[in-house]
Amino acid sequence: MRLNRKWMLLTVLILSFALLTGCSTTGKIDPESGLWDRYLVYPLSQLLDYFYDLFGTYGVSILIVTFLVRLLILPLSIKQQRSMQEMQVIQPKIQKLRTKYKKDQQKQQQEMMKLYKEHNVNPMSGCLPMVVQIPIFIAFYQAIQFDPQIAKSTFLYLQLGKPDPYLIFPLLAAFTTYIQMIAQGSANTSQTRILIWIMPIMIFIIGYNLPSALALYWVYGNIFTILQYMIFSRKKVGKAAA
Template sequence: MQGRRILTLILIAAMVLTVAGCAPSTTTKHNVDPSNSLWDRFLVYPLTLLMDHVKGVLGNYGWAILVLTVLIRLLILPLTIKQMKSSQAMQKLQPEINRLREKYKDNPQKLQEETVKLFQKHNVNPMAGCMPLLIQLPILIAFYQSIMYNPHIRNSDFLWMHLGSADPYYVLPVLAGVTTYLQSILMGMSNNPQARVFLFVMPVMIFVLALSFPSALALYWVYSNLFTMVQYYFIGDKYKVKREGTAR
């Protein structure tokens, strides 16, 4: 369980760093062309058209980013629920896993064999919780590109922000860092000693990246964090496990 959580956190960090590495400058003239690749044709370009349409209805790209964030998060909600179910199953088995670790602490090979048997007996795949995140990555990166490669968004304003430039007042970077921290707390990361370091590393990393990111992307990150917190508030408790090992 601990290893799977660490892998999940590494994947999240990799996604953030990948997005940071391919961030275009705010003056780039690149536009999404569906003839460029299958990626642009079936992911980035449709998202760009949808965002332009929502902006035409609501009148501002700031609200359009919010609507598309919610739509995308609802689209991948079944994957998120699957991930939470997998985490719940692993939590239920944790006492037995701990007993095996104590019993076979001097025999790593036997420990591995018995742990695999335990997973097979309860039909649990310890890596299943990572698959939804892997599926989400292309969607999230495509959404990022649909924001950053849209010249209309780069030249738009929302509230005090110019969406194509970094927030001059650092409000969005602070909100991005704070909501990342609160989201981690809500998801129970503080209860995992091995993952606790990420509780502080991720918010700081997001804050630093948001200082240079165009406001459109930082705004998306804040919206996404807020959605996750609301989601866990309403359904997260269903997939937690009480100390005695029964689901709530």
């Protein structure tokens, strides 16, 4: 069940990225053209421009906007981490239920739901941060593509509206995705170990084709998430020691 949800999320991500790579880059952001542009694309574009005016570089602007987005979904991320850690604790019990009710899938699901309820675990909570991030990521892409000032700007050696010519940031995005999944404990079950390799490879392939600003956004976001997990885990260890 948990593996199926992860594969479902991976499929949604692939379809979303396929949509991004096929999007037209013509036109401009019009806040009056619809709810999507008005409440997501236009505000993101304005935020990016605002912090660019303050700091003089979109590299820093993307960093700050990424931080604000991750701060916005932080409660969901913390809930996800707690749920994943609890899932790791009850994995032996889950395996026993799978073995015991191997021939009765309905009974197996019923017993698992009782186990989740007993330990206050919501299996779907792990999906929420990613589900929330998908529309934000698409809006971020459109904000970059439809704002000529962002698309033509440079940061380090990058032209933000074009793919990274040296593949450094797609590689960093893939590597930090791998580290993030390790930090989340995705390697603790044999079923999810496959995703540890598939997800970074997919991120690299997508980063190869999309504007470098998105790879930069992904790297920033992954670093923020890794730090969040390190801090949260350290606090948990401190409480356990006390």
